[in-house]
Amino acid sequence: MRLHRFLSLSLLVVFFLLLSAQQVPPLLTAPPSIQAELWSAFNEQLQNDISNRPLTFALFTPELDTAFITADGKIAILWLALRDDYGQRVATEPASLLARRTGTGWQILKPDDPEWDRVLASLPRQALPLEIQSQPPDLKLEATDLQAALTGYYLPYAANTARRLEGSISHFQSIPELGYPSCSIEYCRYAYDFTDRQPFPLLASKKGTVIGSRDTCPNGSPTCTNYIVLRNSADGAYQIYLHLAHGSIPNKLTPGTIVQRGQYIGDSDDTGYSTSQHVHFMVTRSIWMGSNGYYWGRSVDFRFADVPINNGIPRTCYEVTRFPIYDGASECLGNKLDPRNPANDWYVSGNAGAAPPTGNILAPAADETILKGINPVLQLSATATDDVRVVAVRLLVKLDEEWVEAGPFVRQPFQGDTYLWDVDLCSLAPLNGQVEIALRVWDYEGNIGSPFGARTVQVDHACPPATSQLHAAQTFDSTAVLLSWEAVDNGAGIGGFELQWRKEPGAWEESNMVTIPAQRRSVWFVGEAGGAYAFRLRALDRNGQREAWPAEDAPETVSVLPESCQSDPFEPDDTPDQARLLRVTETATGNLCGAGNPDWYRIEVNQAGKYLLGALSQSGGAAVRLRLFAEDGVTELSAAEASAVGEHTFLRFQSTAAGLYSLKVEPLVPELMGSQANYRLFLWQVQETYLPLILR
Structure with missing residues (x-):
């Protein structure tokens, strides 16, 4: 009680x-x-x-x-x-x-x-609120518990749009977790509140005739409720929509006007007895007008044809996990373990608009040749209309038998119902020859109309791939050469590069090719000592279209690698017994001379702690692998290597006491060698610093 x-x-x-x-x-x-x-x-x-x-x-x-x-x-x-x-x-x-x-x-x-x-x-x-006022004494309500659920209703917003169900049976729950009821079970058992981040257009849930409406209440007013009521022509029931926005109900929707399912009837908002913008929607067998200036009635069971759960009954995850189950509706759209998650309870409508937008392309004309030469920009003009208003138009292009949206959304007409805009077709695909285009239109309610004005046009080689130019190879007294290049985006964006080489004399082979990321403009190449190598490069655009190779299979640059090298003055240092001493804070230099030839160092630390060994690439594409051993030069403790030719190498290790270690420095790839393939080695003790945790 x-x-x-x-x-x-x-x-x-x-x-x-x-x-x-x-x-x-x-x-x-x-x-x-x-x-x-x-x-x-x-x-x-x-x-x-x-x-x-x-x-x-x-x-x-x-x-x-x-x-x-x-x-x-x-x-x-x-x-x-x-x-x-x-x-x-x-x-x-x-x-x-x-x-x-x-x-x-x-x-x-x-x-x-x-x-x-x-x-x-x-x-x-x-x-007293209408929700609990007694109905007029001369009004007799029909029993609802024995009547079959009404059908043929759709969610009251545009097809393919989603709104959040804020509540249904929570209207009348006195279980404290929702805090308070807003209506009794007699009147609101089948009432539904739909909301979104912003007020949204409402469409008639079912065909009906306007009984009454009001949209003169200011938005956000707690003292005045905007509404519209429709009487169904099929089952004689009434559709009640509450909390509508000021001035949003179309003027033509006067009493007696027939409204089709999916027809725009106004916007949701926060007028009247409401804490935030939403639409309160329910169906009744009878209605009455209260002194508060809007209609009310007792909700009856009805089902949404486009709600995929509970035989057409929407529920929130909070309701099905916190409240008793009514009408067998035990499922929700979302995570029951986190029932108030904002990602829960979004219901996608199947309510197709009664008056979707229309449109047509004015230019280019059918069979017109467009985008001649290297100009990728298509100039478009089109018309678009709607019974409420058009909010955007966009070009459609057919790719692989599917319509694909291309170019910008155009939201403002040039004049009247006419829209003018440009589309870079090369950003979509390497189009050439016959291309099908059409128009897509969005209206205020959320309806999408397309394709309009479909036609075939002719594209004349307007989408060339990106182009590149490989520079002369930068050489050193090293078997590594530095290759660099420039590239030009011709409209479709740069998707990457393919670098190919051959040993002279020889032929181009697919196996001698690497793919390079789009942002790179240089790369190191390592070959065999004494070898002569030819190189060529081609660009790829984001559509996967490749630039043509240079004519007649010609290379863009050729480089001859040195046959031998001059060792650094610290040789021989090829075994642990020949190792050079390296102490903390000291540096040492060396080169990679002799294919696969290693350099050994003896590492001395004077106390326990954490240490960092670094091998910096100085010239000639030097890149090494560091291998740390115990003093015996046999027991390997740790290793690190450069990410690529010409990159640095870093190795961290921890010593439990003062002592000696052995370090082996070897080329990253065996062929990498040269008098100018120089590196610089350093040893630091690492002092770790921890920033204070700041709570805000």
Whole structure:
């Protein structure tokens, strides 16, 4: 009984301002100073009553939506909203608390307080919300529990768009986790709240006739509810849409007007008894107009043809995991283990627009030859129209028998219904010859119309691949040569390069080719001592189109590698016994002379700690592999190598005490050698520094 009392009585105050235009509002919006006093009193009572605090406020954060006060300033009503642990305000109807001014300040009253009934009775009857007002005495409601569910309804927004279901059975739950009911089970068992990050266009869920509407209430007004009601021609039921945006209902939707399923009827918003923008949608067998200026009725069972679960009944993951199961609807769209996750409960509509947008391409004409030479830009003109308004147009191009969107979304017409824009076709594919194009149009409601004005045009070699130019090889007294190049993007972007080489005399072979990332403009090549090598390069665009090789298989550059090298002055150092000494903070230099010829070092550390060995590439593409051994030169402890020819090498190790180690330095690839293939070796002790953790 206590929960039922909370359900019934907490609703008795929420529409106190929704009066007819001829009456003086019984309550006034509390000024900011009074609202601050009320909010402070609420929080103080909440802190003093922790043991009896509703579970709502342990799972959600309450916040004051608005507050109202009587003309004499003695009684106030607070509307509370909830914000979940993801920071989102729950888009539903508010909870209501009473407050009474005493000699010491405001006293907050909950429905179970002894004074609740008396204080509530002192408020004008017009303060009662429609959700719990008794229906007119001459209105007889049909029994709904034995009637079959109504069918043929669709989600009230455009096909292929998704909106979030904020609540259904949560309207009437008195289980504390949602905090408060906003409507009784008798009237809201089959009511649905849909929301999104912004107000959104609404489409008729089913064909019907306009019974009444209002869109004169300012957006965000808590005292006035915009609405539209349709009567179905097929089953005689009524569709009720609440909380609509100011001025959004089309002027042509006057009483008696027939509305097709999928026809635009207005926008969602936050007018009336609401904590955040959403549409409250339900179907009833009968309706009545309350003193609050909008229609109400008792919801009946109906099913959405485009909801893929629960036989057409949408539910939130919070509802199916926290509340009793009604009508067998136990599934949701999302993660039941994280029921309030913002990614849950998005329902994609199948409500095809009754008046989708139309359009046509004006230019180019069918069979016209376009993009002659190397110009990749197609100049387009088109028309697009809609019964509400067009929000974007875009070009379609058929690739592999599928229409693909190309170029920018064009959102502003050039003049009237005419749109002018350019599209770089080379950014889409290496098009040539016959190409099919068409137009796609988006309208305000979210409907997509396409393809319009489909036609075949002729493309005349307008999409050449990227081009490249390989420079003369940069040579050293080394078997490594540095190859560099320039590249030009011809419209489709640069996707990479292919470098090919051959040993002279010889032939080009596929096995002697590497692919190089698009951002690179140089690379090292290592060949055999005394060899002569020819090179050529070609670019690839992002569509995979390749530049042609130079004519007649000609190379772009040729390099002859040295046959021998001059050793550094520290040879012989090819064994552990011949190793040079390297201490902490010291450096040593050497070259890679002799194919596969190693250099050995004796590493001395004077204390336990962490150390860094580095081998820097100085010239000639030097790149090495470092292998650290125990003092015996046999037991390998660690190793590291350069990522590529011409790159540095770093090796970290930890010593548990002062002592000696052996280090072997060898070429990254066996063929890498030369008098100028120089590296510089260093040894540092590493002092690790930890930044303080700063909590904000």
